[in-house]
Amino acid sequence: MTTAQRPSLDERRGAAAERLQAFGQQHLLRFWDRLTDAARSNLLDEIEGLPLELLQQACAERGPEAKPDLRDIEPVHPIVMDRVDAEHFEREGSAVIRGNRVAAFTVAGGQGTRLGCDAPKGTFPATPILRKSLFEVFAESIGAARARWSARIPWLIMTSPLNHAETGRFLAAHDWFGLGQQSVHLIVQGTLPSLDRAGRILLASEGSIALNPDGHGGALRALEQHGWLDRLASEGIDTLSYFQVDNPLCKPIDALFIGLHHAHPESSAEVSSKVVAKSSPAEKVGVFCQRGDSRFVMEYSNMPQAMTEARDGAGGLLHRAGSIAVHVFGVPFLQRLVHQGHGLPLHRAFKKVPCLDPDTGTPLVPTEPNAVKLESFIFDTVPAARRALVAETTRVEEFAPIKNAVGDDSPATSSALQSERAAQWLERCGVPIARDPSTGRCLAEIELSPRTALDAASLKGCANLPKRVGEGERITL
Numbered sequence: 001m002t003t004a005q006r007p008s009l010d011e012r013r014g015a016a017a018e019r020l021q022a023f024g025q026q027h028l029l030r031f032w033d034r035l036t037d038a039a040r041s042n043l044l045d046e047i048e049g050l051p052l053e054l055l056q057q058a059c060a061e062r063g064p065e066a067k068p069d070l071r072d073i074e075p076v077h078p079i080v081m082d083r084v085d086a087e088h089f090e091r092e093g094s095a096v097i098r099g100n101r102v103a104a105f106t107v108a109g110g111q112g113t114r115l116g117c118d119a120p121k122g123t124f125p126a127t128p129i130l131r132k133s134l135f136e137v138f139a140e141s142i143g144a145a146r147a148r149w150s151a152r153i154p155w156l157i158m159t160s161p162l163n164h165a166e167t168g169r170f171l172a173a174h175d176w177f178g179l180g181q182q183s184v185h186l187i188v189q190g191t192l193p194s195l196d197r198a199g200r201i202l203l204a205s206e207g208s209i210a211l212n213p214d215g216h217g218g219a220l221r222a223l224e225q226h227g228w229l230d231r232l233a234s235e236g237i238d239t240l241s242y243f244q245v246d247n248p249l250c251k252p253i254d255a256l257f258i259g260l261h262h263a264h265p266e267s268s269a270e271v272s273s274k275v276v277a278k279s280s281p282a283e284k285v286g287v288f289c290q291r292g293d294s295r296f297v298m299e300y301s302n303m304p305q306a307m308t309e310a311r312d313g314a315g316g317l318l319h320r321a322g323s324i325a326v327h328v329f330g331v332p333f334l335q336r337l338v339h340q341g342h343g344l345p346l347h348r349a350f351k352k353v354p355c356l357d358p359d360t361g362t363p364l365v366p367t368e369p370n371a372v373k374l375e376s377f378i379f380d381t382v383p384a385a386r387r388a389l390v391a392e393t394t395r396v397e398e399f400a401p402i403k404n405a406v407g408d409d410s411p412a413t414s415s416a417l418q419s420e421r422a423a424q425w426l427e428r429c430g431v432p433i434a435r436d437p438s439t440g441r442c443l444a445e446i447e448l449s450p451r452t453a454l455d456a457a458s459l460k461g462c463a464n465l466p467k468r469v470g471e472g473e474r475i476t477l
């Protein structure tokens, strides 16, 4: 029996050159003569993986954010989680969890450039006192959920080729935080090249393309390509609880939310999303909007000022349903999107990307944005749902993102919110907390592990709660 012969480097180069020429990207081979054979082979691997048709289309359309369609847009009126029959929906959600129908899914493939952290963001020390990593916080929460509902709850983590190995090493070094390696699955997402303003693909070095992870929307393709959608379905898992790696207050497994997703009349169990009321017009979160029956998220950068600032009759923000990037997806819904060949649109963002100058070939370390990064966003799946449930939660309960090194959404603001939530839970258990009389700010630092309590109600049953928490105290529970 003969096996097909792998094409030689020269043959591969010829085919690549022809294809690149057709798309005006032939400059990618300009340093060919200077490369070793190994470097040539790597470069050809990268070139052969480029979705050139898609890139050309993305450049021609200038991306969906270039011209948002503002016709007939209405605000979304979310289901307020505090006002539903919590007992009923929690019972529904608990049954789904207990039935081993739920997996947790963290997207952790981002580059964390705003935070300025070179390591994978999930390794970032995030808690107020013990400085536990984000991964540890989620692992504790998932472990506690497994115990509470006697359920398997596998944990899927999306990484990128840029941080996959380091993420794996970190989790292994911490013995998978006690969850068991066989129940934690790293799934690598794809990449897309950065472009200059003229649409030319940028080289990172003479033998490599400037590639970035393809956005959290890359989750859809990554789950499919690595066989996870079919695997989940075959294991009876129809519910994917999706959250970002940068929010230590999120609840990876929330019975009430899962119950709403499955049993609320406004849901089709395809996709459900959590929002909080925007704190101000300027807050940088995407906003859920509606056109006819179709719901979608509009990026903050695409929303015109008049719309951002519009008020309703009661004086509140009209478009205030701020996405916190927490969703529950029906696995059959994601399978349907994939089988229908549903490609998520590519969004463009101008960013600083170190590269070789496409004209001169000299290395560039930009101080200003010089390149277009292309990414797809997971919330672009929402309009494809038959019905999309939107549920409003309380900010302090679930949203303390770490995006920036300082200022808004930084480790400092996140720590303060984590302490504040713990303080509120303790107060609900009758524990007085020292607060600033004029601002109401909690004057202590409190770190509450998900192992101790997953919610205020379960904290009530805990032994050894403090009698009171005084000013300046640092308490771990």
Ligand code: UTP
Pocket (backbone or CB within 6 Å): 107, 108, 109, 110, 111, 112, 113, 114, 115, 121, 158, 160, 189, 212, 213, 214, 215, 216, 218, 243, 244, 245, 246, 375, 403
């Ligand atoms: P962000 O939009 O905050 O991007 O990601 P980022 O890459 O983490 O940070 P910056 O913009 O470089 O500062 C939101 C979530 O989506 C994940 C991130 O890991 C984070 O959990 N994400 C983002 C991916 O998993 N893959 C991507 O390609 C992009």
